[in-house]
Amino acid sequence: QVQLVESGGGLVQAGGSLRLSCAASRSVFSISTMGWFRQAPGKQRELVATITGGATTSYADSVKGRVTISRDDAKSTVYLQMNSLLPEDTAVYYCHARPPPGYEVYWGQGTQVTVSS
Numbered sequence: 265q266v267q268l269v270e271s272g273g274g275l276v277q278a279g280g281s282l283r284l285s286c287a288a289s290r291s292v293f294s295i296s297t298m299g300w301f302r303q304a305p306g307k308q309r310e311l312v313a314t315i316t317g318g319a320t321t322s323y324a325d326s327v328k329g330r331v332t333i334s335r336d337d338a339k340s341t342v343y344l345q346m347n348s349l350l351p352e353d354t355a356v357y358y359c360h361a362r363p364p365p366g367y368e369v370y371w372g373q374g375t376q377v378t379v380s381s
Contacts, residue, residue, distance in 0.1 A: 266292045266370050268359045273375030276349055280379070284344040286359030286372055293340040296370075297362045300333065300344045302355035302377075309358070313344060327353075349379045 272284040284300065299314035313323045313333035321333050332345040342359065359372035 265289075266361075266368075268361060268370055268372035270357065270359045270372040270375040273357060273377045275378045275380065278349060278351055278379055278381050280349050281345070281347045282349065282377060283346070284357055284359075284375060284377070286342045286344075288340050288342070288359070288361055288370075290340045292361050292363060292370060293335075293342075294337070295363050295367070298333075298335055298342040299360040299362065300342075301358045301360055302353075303358070303374075304352075304355040307355075312357070314362075315342065346377075349377075351379045351381045353377060354379050 266289045269287045276282055297314055297316045300312040301309050302312050303309040311324055312327055313331055315321045315333045315335050330348045335342045356374040356376050358374045361370040
């Protein structure tokens with residue numbers, strides 16, 4: 265059974281930092297582009313960042329320069345380092361695995377990030 269297990273969320277003051285982790289089943293991690301999405305109350309889920317197996321990264325404009333996505337293939341884990349956090353970063357953050365076409369995509373259960381002003 266494929267699993268994505270997130271950790272690292274919490275409450276932080278504006279300007280602070282958090283690092284989210286997502287441990288994935290090796291069978292999926294090794295063939296997937298990994299990503300982080302977030303969903304704030306009353307809003308649609310949005311893409312935050314992605315990283316391919318070759319470590320090519322992409323970021324939403326709203327987080328560029330403040331967020332870094334990385335992956336540790338030996339640990340089948342993807343990270344999201346978030347700095348200079350803003351209240352508008354408050355959301356549930358979801359880990360996402362996107363294997364090649366023809367395979368199922370996977371989501372983690374989500375981890376809450378709350379940034380106080």
